[in-house]
Amino acid sequence: MPKVSLFIPCFVDQFTPEVGLDTVRVLRRIGWEVEFRPEQTCCGQPAFNTGYWNDARPVAERFVNIFRSAEVVVCPSGSCTTMVRNFYPELLAGTPLQEEAVQLGQRVFEFSEFLVKVAKVTDLGAAFPHKVAVHDSCHGLRELHLKQESRELLRHVRGVELVEMAYSEDCCGFGGTFAAKFNMISAAMGDAKAGYAEASGAEYVTASDPSCLMHIEGILRRRNSKIRTIHLSGILAQTATFAERNPRPVKPEGAR
Amino acid sequence: MEPVENLGRERILERIRAALREPAPRHAGVPGKAIFAPVEDPLDRFQKECTANVTECTVTPDLRASGRAIAGALAELPPGGIFVQDTPELRRLSVDWQYDRNIQWSSEGAPQESAQATITTAEALVALTGSVLVSAACGGRGASVVAPVHIVLATSEQLVPDLEAAFTYIRQRELPLKNSYLCLITGSSRTADIEKILVMGAHGPRRLIVVLSMKPS
Amino acid sequence: MSTASREFLRNAAEKSADLVHRGIIRKGIDQYNAAAGRGRERFSDWEAARQRCHEIKWEAVNNLDRYLLEFERRVKERGGHVFWAENSEEARRYVADLATSRGVKKIVKSKSMVSEEIHLAPALEKLGIKVVETDLGEYIVQLRNETPYHIVTPAMHLTRSDIAALFKEKLGDVDTDDPPELVAAARRALRRDFFSAEMGISGANFLVADAGMIALTTNEGNGRLSTSLPRIHLVLAGIEKVIPRLQDLATIWPVLATSGTGQPITCYNTLIGGPRGPNEIDGPEEFHVVLLDNGRSELLADVSEREVLHCVRCGACINACPVFRTVGGHTYGTTYMGPIGSVLTPHLRGIKEFNHLSYASSLCGACTDVCPVKIELHHHLLHNRRDAVNASARPWMERLTFLMWGWAVKNPRRYALAGRMARTGMRVLQALKLDGTVLDPARAWTKNHAAPPAPQKSFRELWGKQNGAG
Numbered sequence A: 001m002p003k004v005s006l007f008i009p010c011f012v013d014q015f016t017p018e019v020g021l022d023t024v025r026v027l028r029r030i031g032w033e034v035e036f037r038p039e040q041t042c043c044g045q046p047a048f049n050t051g052y053w054n055d056a057r058p059v060a061e062r063f064v065n066i067f068r069s070a071e072v073v074v075c076p077s078g079s080c081t082t083m084v085r086n087f088y089p090e091l092l093a094g095t096p097l098q099e100e101a102v103q104l105g106q107r108v109f110e111f112s113e114f115l116v117k118v119a120k121v122t123d124l125g126a127a128f129p130h131k132v133a134v135h136d137s138c139h140g141l142r143e144l145h146l147k148q149e150s151r152e153l154l155r156h157v158r159g160v161e162l163v164e165m166a167y168s169e170d171c172c173g174f175g176g177t178f179a180a181k182f183n184m185i186s187a188a189m190g191d192a193k194a195g196y197a198e199a200s201g202a203e204y205v206t207a208s209d210p211s212c213l214m215h216i217e218g219i220l221r222r223r224n225s226k227i228r229t230i231h232l233s234g235i236l237a238q239t240a241t242f243a244e245r246n247p248r249p250v251k252p253e254g255a256r
Numbered sequence B: 001m002e003p004v005e006n007l008g009r010e011r012i013l014e015r016i017r018a019a020l021r022e023p024a025p026r027h028a029g030v031p032g033k034a035i036f037a038p039v040e041d042p043l044d045r046f047q048k049e050c051t052a053n054v055t056e057c058t059v060t061p062d063l064r065a066s067g068r069a070i071a072g073a074l075a076e077l078p079p080g081g082i083f084v085q086d087t088p089e090l091r092r093l094s095v096d097w098q099y100d101r102n103i104q105w106s107s108e109g110a111p112q113e114s115a116q117a118t119i120t121t122a123e124a125l126v127a128l129t130g131s132v133l134v135s136a137a138c139g140g141r142g143a144s145v146v147a148p149v150h151i152v153l154a155t156s157e158q159l160v161p162d163l164e165a166a167f168t169y170i171r172q173r174e175l176p177l178k179n180s181y182l183c184l185i186t187g188s189s190r191t192a193d194i195e196k197i198l199v200m201g202a203h204g205p206r207r208l209i210v211v212l213s214m215k216p217s
Numbered sequence C: 001m002s003t004a005s006r007e008f009l010r011n012a013a014e015k016s017a018d019l020v021h022r023g024i025i026r027k028g029i030d031q032y033n034a035a036a037g038r039g040r041e042r043f044s045d046w047e048a049a050r051q052r053c054h055e056i057k058w059e060a061v062n063n064l065d066r067y068l069l070e071f072e073r074r075v076k077e078r079g080g081h082v083f084w085a086e087n088s089e090e091a092r093r094y095v096a097d098l099a100t101s102r103g104v105k106k107i108v109k110s111k112s113m114v115s116e117e118i119h120l121a122p123a124l125e126k127l128g129i130k131v132v133e134t135d136l137g138e139y140i141v142q143l144r145n146e147t148p149y150h151i152v153t154p155a156m157h158l159t160r161s162d163i164a165a166l167f168k169e170k171l172g173d174v175d176t177d178d179p180p181e182l183v184a185a186a187r188r189a190l191r192r193d194f195f196s197a198e199m200g201i202s203g204a205n206f207l208v209a210d211a212g213m214i215a216l217t218t219n220e221g222n223g224r225l226s227t228s229l230p231r232i233h234l235v236l237a238g239i240e241k242v243i244p245r246l247q248d249l250a251t252i253w254p255v256l257a258t259s260g261t262g263q264p265i266t267c268y269n270t271l272i273g274g275p276r277g278p279n280e281i282d283g284p285e286e287f288h289v290v291l292l293d294n295g296r297s298e299l300l301a302d303v304s305e306r307e308v309l310h311c312v313r314c315g316a317c318i319n320a321c322p323v324f325r326t327v328g329g330h331t332y333g334t335t336y337m338g339p340i341g342s343v344l345t346p347h348l349r350g351i352k353e354f355n356h357l358s359y360a361s362s363l364c365g366a367c368t369d370v371c372p373v374k375i376e377l378h379h380h381l382l383h384n385r386r387d388a389v390n391a392s393a394r395p396w397m398e399r400l401t402f403l404m405w406g407w408a409v410k411n412p413r414r415y416a417l418a419g420r421m422a423r424t425g426m427r428v429l430q431a432l433k434l435d436g437t438v439l440d441p442a443r444a445w446t447k448n449h450a451a452p453p454a455p456q457k458s459f460r461e462l463w464g465k466q467n468g469a470g
Helices: A010-015 A017-029 A045-049 A053-067 A078-091 A098-107 A111-118 A138-143 A148-155 A183-200 A210-222 A232-236 A240-245 B007-019 B042-053 B063-075 B088-094 B163-172 C003-016 C019-041 C046-061 C064-077 C088-101 C113-117 C120-126 C136-143 C160-171 C179-196 C222-228 C246-260 C296-301 C303-310 C316-320 C322-327 C338-349 C351-359 C366-370 C377-390 C396-409 C412-431 C459-467
Strands: A003-006 A033-036 A073-075 A108-110 A131-134 A161-163 A204-206 B056-060 B082-084 B103-105 B117-120 B124-126 B131-135 B149-155 B181-185 B207-213 C081-085 C106-109 C130-133 C199-202 C206-208 C213-218 C232-238 C268-272 C286-292
Touching (some): A017 A033, A017 C459, A053 C377, A053 C396, A073 A111, A078 A138, A148 A232, A183 A210, A204 A210, A204 A232, B007 C081, B063 B117, B063 B149, B124 B163, B131 B163, C019 C316, C046 C246, C064 C081, C088 C120, C088 C199, C130 C136, C136 C160, C213 C246, C303 C338, C316 C338, C316 C366, C351 C377
Parallel strands (some): A003 A073, A131 A161, B082 B103, B117 B149, B149 B207, C106 C199
Antiparallel strands (some): B124 B131, B131 B181
16 A cells, blocks of 8 residues: 655644644545654744744754655645755855755645646545635645646646635735734734625635635634635545534534 | 046945856746737737727828828828938838928938927838837837827838747847837827826837838739 | 834834734735736746846946946947046035036936935935926825935835825826826926926936946836936936946846846836937937946945946845835835835945935845845845844843854753743743833733743753653
């Protein structure tokens, strides 16, 4: 049985664990064995993005060491995948691990990217009878060049009605520490995004990045909107029988 | 002007040279690909582009017909003088226009602010963009910008397909050596500075008229 | 926190909440996007065009001394003057000395961001010289005593009624909000100035080395009038504006127009190489080019940042930026706003004072996508952040936070404990309804986001339970 190693982003691990569990559920369904290396903690992106490269470097080196022997790594986050693939080579330039980092970057995949390009599966046997709009997370879109993958996967989900949200490629405003340091700008950008979601008629907004979704949902709830966000893995994890047994999607244990 | 002391010049050059001792990386790309589709029918393309950029283009069978077309355009304008580039062709054609307008020739000086129109030749016409290339030799700098209407007398021989060809023309005729000024004009002046609404006729001419006579093939 | 940083935060907060302002900007940007999209379609290969522009600017900037010297030689051959100014002060002094020695009372100015950068107009006004902005957008903001809101469309934050009220007050003979009539009013008012000014000042989009000419890309005609009618023409240009050949403009002109306004090419692309020539009918008697360094040579020396000097000032990155769309151009408080401003300003004006601009971004990368010369703007923001940290220009609290973070994430048990403590703390605050209050350390987040209670168990705990330990 082919095997993947999970790279679970630190905040998914701590704040949105259902994304990890749903990712596992989907991978197993299509016949992949899943392992989780518990030594992993964080890829270093928060420090790197804030300019603390000397603090991020040992964390990145640790990451490379942990995943050295993994053949395929799957991550339910475009931004974390980008960190490893696009930025580790620069962060680790001039260190003995740079070449390995480049190699590792070729073996780490964002979740939808993995399904479509590596596992080559687009029909996950999922069912999710709701109106869904896709938010194009920036890292996935502009750093990993992913756009059609999630839509392709969603098209095969039974009962789903894909609605196009206006300005789906506009940044939601999360941006990591930006959301804290410049929270008024971040909230205004999220507010604009929430407005477009409401105008689209969607019941759910999905994306490849759980951080975007956390931000958008927080703002939607603040606006007393009924719209909820759900990670792509959450939609694909819903199967027909599961949906039949549970008429409204119930988030798995550990989720909120 | 007496030469101004410019100590900064050497210091700036020194800093530049020191900085450039290390070359910067480049982005990879496939070199030498064309960025525009080739222009199939220059005259047709020129006319289409003129319509798009609001240049009034009239094609005539010969120079005489061009002269009459210009007379027609002038007849529509309010009374007042016009400024005309002093060339043998324009002198000949002007006989048809002079009825009740004062002509100031370029040999007499720069155009008056009150001129209702200016009439000049061009260096070339560019089909890709529907543009007119003028130089200081085409009646001077003010001739193509001061009056509300600018009329260009041109021939089909002056049409070049695209901008690459236009710059080849400029280089081959050594235009920068002979002129302190060149201008590629595309349409009449405009602005979108108010709510991004396009308004035609800002400070330059409100109307650009190209009268193009066909050279016998 | 620097003064500039504090001001930025205050203005950003005010503008972020201003829905009317956001609506105006959104509308303007939408129009631009539609035009620019159509513009890119006119190319048979837009990506090849970008690549070619990148190569042209790369060649120019990486051979800067050679091309500047070639440009200078040719300008002087035609009787023009070239002055190299190390900083704003030297540039201002040259212009002021020239104007006063020639008895200049009035200057007509076409758009020049460099003139804003060196704060030229106030210095000249102090000497009793009137400086008239002739670019319509610049003219409008000058009447309002404001700085340009955007480098290409300086008045995009104003509605027609704002402009109508302004003209009514300042010009007198106007009582309409019809755009063509407003433009006609500006034309009437400025006409007198074009014909009576002793000096015209312009910028330069490009300095063409093999022709010794400046290239001006405009639409209104004010640039041509300002540089043809007065007896002195002075050009202000950054040293990085040079390009090797006239032929390069065959690619650059359409690309610049497409990125700048969505046009296939702008109305007037003018090339000026000197004062009026010996056989010419009209034109200025004197031609001066002021080449400005002002920190550019230092940026040149920073090899990984050098490509920032490739910028052709099209404004596309500003239009693409969601932060700009939210806070507007004045919030930045600098000459150059948006992504290029956030990248450039710390280098030109000091990293300690201005690094906050490089942090005021979600790093979405939209700017990099649209840059016609392929500058990786958002990566340069990251580099600026790294440089700010290395220059100890960041708050000590942030330094401490990442020291602690580093300590926690290098050990899985410490990290798991930290995570559990954070989640428990959040749940307690939420239960006591204290989230979002001053007692909440995460209030920067929680005051704008409503969230259900933080999870009881982390993924690794749940995985451990499901799959056995480890």
